[in-house]
Amino acid sequence: MRNLIKLFFYPCLLLLFNISCAHSIKPLKVKLATQAGNPKIAIVLNKSHSFTLYAAQQFSSQIDATIATYAICNSTNETALTKAINQYQPDLIFTIGVEPTLWAKQYINNTTVLFAMVLDYKSYDLDNYPNFIGISVETPPLTEFIKFKMMLPSLAKVLTFYQQNHPNSSIIEAKKQVESLGIEIIPVAISNQDQISLTIDKYAHEIHGVWFANDKFIMNTEMFYFLQRLTFKYKLPLFTSLSDKFARAGALMSVSIDLHQIGNQAAALARVILESNKSLKEIGMQPPISTNLVVNQAIANKLNITIPNEIVPFINEIINPPNH
DSSP states (O other): OHHHHHHHSOOOOGGGSOOOBGGGOSOEEEEOOSSTTOOEEEEEEETTOTHHHHHHHHHHHTSOSEEEEEEEOTTOOHHHHHHHHHHHOOSEEEEESHHHHHHHHHHOSSSEEEEESOTTGGGGTGGGOTTEEEEOSSOOHHHHHHHHHHHOTTOOEEEEEEETTOOOHHHHHHHHHGGGGTOEEEEEEESSHHHHHHHHHHHTTTOSOEEEOOOTTTOSHHHHHHHHHHHHHTTOOEEEEEOTHHHHTTOSEEEEEOGGGHHHHHHHHHHHHHHSOOOHHHHOOBOOSOEEEEEEHHHHHHTTOOOOGGGGGGOSEEESOOOO
């Protein structure tokens, strides 16, 4: 999973923030509020994942608060981090990434935690913690398949996979949602790549593509390239989520979150939490506000798929466009 995260999230120089690891205990104030009495916020991120720094930078620029940033490192003493946060007494904690969010899940009980960039947050039961609220990494399946169907109007049956013994609630929900589009998702539990090969061979003549769904047990670099080669062998389009890097690497298309907006969206959500009288339950988990549709023209050509002219304005980027 770490290799995949490095694959699809934007790199960002560590110099954007002067961040020290949290075992130093004392909080590092990277920004002061312009007025006394404005809220105090703690940002907790993973220093080894540079993609989180961009979101932290955007968040800090969009909210007037005193902000202390802590970095979880391999050597971080989680007890010391918890002590530092408690001494700082923030009104809200913004966690970016899985490790900081799971730290907060274990140690933070009474402070509101706003999380982002956590793949498949439901698998960590985060939606059942009363002091947690967040922004989903995954785009709503209905949004994704509307865009997939714009590209392929005849799309009616799609195969997808999940790890055996680990049912994916997102795939189950997606299956229900896309029925309104006249699309059937066929989810198949697998435990190895041979089962994937046999399943695609079985369904190849009746499906219109394969969906590489957001599943933390399945979604990794090796599995992507395996599916990319296999679907190409059977002349099937590969639909992907989460990152435009998949379309660049050989999928037909991808619908992914706009990473430029995550920090901004988190700041807007933090203001609602801090300034309104609404409970976290009333506000609810938030989907990403902006998505990108990226299509690989070279793959489309090899699959004899024509990009409809009327949807070109809705495509954020066409990779390998034809020369004019």
